[in-house]
Amino acid sequence: MHTTTRTRRTWSALGAAAVTALVLTACSDDGARTLRGTATATTAPTPDATTAGLLVPNGETADVVTGLDAPWSVVRTGDGLDALISERDSAKVLELTANGTTREVGTVDGVSSGGEGGLLGMALHDDDLFVYSTAGDGNRIQRFELTGSTGSYRLGDATTVIDGLPSNSFHNGGRIAFGPDGMLYASVGDAGTGSDAQDEDSLAGKILRLTPDGDVPDSNPFPGSPVWSLGHRNVQGMGWTADGTMFASEFGQNTWDELNVIEAGADYGWPEVEGKGGEDQGFVDPVQQWSTDDASPSGLAVIGDTVFVANLRGEVVRAIPASSPEESAEYFAGDFGRIRTVLEGPDGALWFVTNNTDGRGDPTEGDDRIVSVPLARG
Numbered sequence: 264m265h266t267t268t269r270t271r272r273t274w275s276a277l278g279a280a281a282v283t284a285l286v287l288t289a290c291s292d293d294g295a296r297t298l299r300g301t302a303t304a305t306t307a308p309t310p311d312a313t314t315a316g317l318l319v320p321n322g323e324t325a326d327v328v329t330g331l332d333a334p335w336s337v338v339r340t341g342d343g344l345d346a347l348i349s350e351r352d353s354a355k356v357l358e359l360t361a362n363g364t365t366r367e368v369g370t371v372d373g374v375s376s377g378g379e380g381g382l383l384g385m386a387l388h389d390d391d392l393f394v395y396s397t398a399g400d401g402n403r404i405q406r407f408e409l410t411g412s413t414g415s416y417r418l419g420d421a422t423t424v425i426d427g428l429p430s431n432s433f434h435n436g437g438r439i440a441f442g443p444d445g446m447l448y449a450s451v452g453d454a455g456t457g458s459d460a461q462d463e464d465s466l467a468g469k470i471l472r473l474t475p476d477g478d479v480p481d482s483n484p485f486p487g488s489p490v491w492s493l494g495h496r497n498v499q500g501m502g503w504t505a506d507g508t509m510f511a512s513e514f515g516q517n518t519w520d521e522l523n524v525i526e527a528g529a530d531y532g533w534p535e536v537e538g539k540g541g542e543d544q545g546f547v548d549p550v551q552q553w554s555t556d557d558a559s560p561s562g563l564a565v566i567g568d569t570v571f572v573a574n575l576r577g578e579v580v581r582a583i584p585a586s587s588p589e590e591s592a593e594y595f596a597g598d599f600g601r602i603r604t605v606l607e608g609p610d611g612a613l614w615f616v617t618n619n620t621d622g623r624g625d626p627t628e629g630d631d632r633i634v635s636v637p638l639a640r641g
Contacts, residue, residue: 277599280336287346303348303603319582320594320613321639327614328359333621334560335413335437335482336385337633338392343609345413347392348633351381351621354396358416359633369418371405372382373398380433382621393424395439395449402428402435404449406475423479425489427456434497434514438562443503446480447473448491450498450511457534460494468495468533470511470525492523492533494546498523500563500572500604501525504585512560512572513549520558522572522588545551550588553577566613566638573602573615575623580605580615599634600624608635 293632319384322491327344333351337359340346346359354374357365371394374382380397388392390405403426408419424447434452442448460468463485471490472483479489500512509525519538523531524547532546539548553560557575570583578600579593595602595615603618612635619626 264481268340268410268559269326277390278427285493290349295556313584313592315583316568317641318569318638319592319641320580320636322637324595325637326591326629326634327608327633328363328365331357331365331616331620331631331633333381334616335381335618335632336458337606337614338385338387339606340387340416340589340606346633347385347387349382349385351383352376354382356382356385356392356394360414362623366410366414366491368416369407370409371396371418375399380430380432382434383435383437386439386441388441388447391475392418393439393447393475395437397430397435398426398429402426402430402437402451404439404447404473404477407479424475425449425473425510427464429459431455436495436498438499440501440511441475441554442472443507444605445475448473448493448501448509449476450501452497453503453533457496458541460533461530461535461607461613463488463490463493463583467488469493470495470498470501475632491527492525492529494529494530494533494535495539499561502565502570503564504565504568504570508585510563510565510570510585512563512568514549514559515555517555519549519552520555520560521553522548522560522570522583523547523550524588551591552585561602561618562606562608562616564605564613566607571605571613571615575601575603575604575618578602580613599632600627600630611638612636613638 336349348357354371356368374396382396384395392409403425403569405421409418410419431454436450436452438450449471459465462636470492471489497514504571529547532541534613540551557577560572572581579589579596600619601624605615608614617631619630
């Protein structure tokens with residue numbers, strides 16, 4: 264059983280690192296990080312247009328739960344602390360309870376863990392739990408009946424939504440989310456074969472859009488195909504603003520990681536282009552790019568008018584104005600190590616999930632953990 268401890272870092276609503284109009288950074292997937300030292304409080308920079316009026320971290324951080332093993336995805340099941348957590352390597356789904364402990368909900372059968380594969384993304388829809396995982400014959404999405412109630416959830420019968428998705432020990436994508444249209448969106452990596460991202464007949468290097476039952480919606484851009492967008496290397500974060508704008512965070516190779524605005528049928532250029540510079544070839548450029556040394560952007564959450572992005576190698580949470588997505592501010596630089604995902608927590612807080620036990624980090628006592636920080640207008 265994992266138990267809760269508390270930390271005590273205070274963060275200003277104006278940020279904890281240099282604010283950038285355009286961050287220039289480079290990323291090879293999910294690279295190893297350097298040893299971190301003891302975290303200290305950081306003074307906010309001078310206010311400027313980047314954070315003015317936005318929801319940004321403000322106040323003291325607190326551990327929601329500690330002792331997790333390579334957590335990958337967290338979905339909240341209620342208004343309080345109640346949530347479900349996927350552990351990539353153990354293939355376990357854990358329930359976080361109101362008293363700050365966890366219990367096992369179940370183990371997803373047939374998961375083939377190794378490298379970046381395993382039990383990855385989760386999403387809730389109509390009281391069913393959807394999970395993305397790596398199996399022996401490829402990546403897949405399954406729908407589980409979630410039986411019981413808060414404090415006693417169990418995984419019921421599994422139904423396959425889609426399977427045989429391209430897989431490898433790396434570039435598996437793995438994020439799933441339900442959009443404002445009620446459709447299931449899934450990111451599928453290029454599985455190491457970049458040319459497949461440009462092949463409309465391959466599901467590698469794509470964002471898919473499906474009905475909850477796994478059917479292809481008639482409104483998809485390519486008739487009869489689940490492909491929503493193409494030309495991706497390894498998308499691991501997706502989210503929507505209130506007006507329906509879809510953002511996605513994506514790992515580059517050796518030069519640029521990306522934040523993209525996703526449009527139906529659009530081609531984002533991989534492997535012909537990494538980062539900006541593809542518009543004259545008919546590709547869609549990212550709205551922001553970062554050096555791969557400073558980013559490795561994984562999970563993404565839109566809260567109010569702010570897009571939050573978790574960064575593994577960069578070891579920061581980035582806050583990006585949805586209305587000016589070429590700008591960003593950084594928080595928690597190096598304090599918590601690798602950060603896998605972000606989500607909206609209870610009572611107006613931001614939750615972020617560390618990933619120091621995944622074989623590429625340097626775990627400290629209590630890792631891995633979910634951390635909560637209040638949000639306030641900058």
